[in-house]
Amino acid sequence: MLASQQWHRMVEAEHAQSERMRAGVPPPADFWQGRAEAFRADPFRTGDPLLERLYSFVEARDTLIDVGAGGGRLALPLAMRCAKVFAVEPSESMAAVLTDQATESGISNVTLVHSSWEEAVIAPGDVIICAHVVYTIRDIAGFLKKLNGHARRQVVVVVYNQSPQSTIYPLWKLVHGEERLPLPSLPQLCDALTDLGIHPTLEHMEPGDRMGFDNVERALEQLGGRLYVEPGSPAASRLEDTLSDVLEEEDGRWMLKDAEPLHQVLVSWRPNQDRA
Ligand SMILES: C[S@@+](CC[C@H](N)C(=O)[O-])C[C@H]1O[C@@H](n2cnc3c(N)ncnc32)[C@H](O)[C@@H]1O
Structure with a gap:
């Protein structure tokens, strides 16, 4: 089985389990409503190891595309290091945090592309970053191919080493009596890239807080x-x-x-x- 098919199965199975647990209550139209504020961050902050590492991929005259930019946690500080940022973001509430924070910080070289990556109509950029987005993407091969095809110099995908909610997976057994079906993460991403003939460089950051x-x-x-x-x-x-x-x-x-x-x-x- 292709890695992208395995990926698709994992996403579908995880979503089906979530739906069963919600017992008929539909998910919110905007999943990030009520959560988006957590993705607001000071664009002038220092000492953020991920950001410091991302700065090294960007040059002053670059156009950068941030796919799934969220509240602009990465897009806004990166915008101060390059010529132009296109922030691709489908969620209304996330986009509102991003535009609000950009205005408050006086950052004016960020254009919001209010769309999913799959549907975005956008010209290529020098660098593409995509942080903590891929876990729930159904057509991972199409998504990665589009990243690859829209970057002139560098693609940087940031993922966790394991499924983002995996720290609470043991609670599923205790509370629901069944194992949580995991979303794909780093290992499956590497397999999907290999199938596309892409052999990325991996750089592991220090673990975060518990x-x-x-x-x-x-x-x-x-x-x-x-x-x-x-x-x-x-x-x-x-x-x-x-x-x-x-x-x-x-x-x-x-x-x-x-x-x-x-x-x-x-x-x-x-x-x-x-x-x-
Ligand atoms: C966990 S947040 C990460 C936000 C930001 N990249 C960060 O690291 O702070 C995931 C973001 O991806 C966006 N997203 C989800 N599916 C997407 C898709 N198909 N195309 C583009 N963005 C997507 C969500 O709306 C959300 O803002």
């Missing part, structure tokens, strides 16, 4: 949302019962015990327009 919460109530609320647990349901009681075993206090925050922090990986390659 998942933590301000207090137990916040943990219950946030984990409940991620596990599709209805408040007041038997699954909610199971989650509540489980929390004392899986959380530990550390410096005033409640951390998930035994949760290996994920780390980000820069998957980069120089595009060859004929190859993919």
Whole structure:
């Protein structure tokens, strides 16, 4: 089976499991509504290791495309290091954070392309970045080919080494009595690129912080949302019962015990327009 077919199966299976757990409640039209503010970041910040690494791919006269730019966490600081940024972003709420933050920061060389990457009509750029977007993409081969075909010099895809929610996968068994079906991440991305004849450079960043919460109530609320647990349901009681075993206090925050922090990986390659 092609890696892209395996990828498609994983995304479909994960989505089907989520849908079953939502028990008929449709997902929100804009998944990021209520979450987008978390992707707002100060474009003038220093000491962000991912950003520092991304700066090295960009030259002052470059046009950069940020695919799935979110709230502009990366696109806005990168815009201050290059000539022009096209921020491709389909979510209304994410796009609102990005444009608001750009205005507030006086950054005027960013153009929002309010579209998915698959549907975006856009000219090639010198560099394309795409951070934490691919996990839920159904046609990964088409998506990667378009990245490859739209970059003149460099493509940089940023992914976690494992599925982004994998730190809470063990809770699925405890709360729902079944294993969580994982979304694809780094290993499957490498396989999909190999099938396209692309052999990227991998750069592993230091692990991030462990998942933590301000207090137990916040943990219950946030984990409940991620596990599709209805408040007041038997699954909610199971989650509540489980929390004392899986959380530990550390410096005033409640951390998930035994949760290996994920780390980000820069998957980069120089595009060859004929190859993919
Ligand atoms: C986890 S956020 C990451 C945002 C940003 N790249 C960052 O690292 O802060 C994923 C973003 O990808 C966007 N996205 C999802 N599917 C997409 C697609 N098919 N094309 C372009 N963007 C997409 C979402 O709307 C969301 O803003």
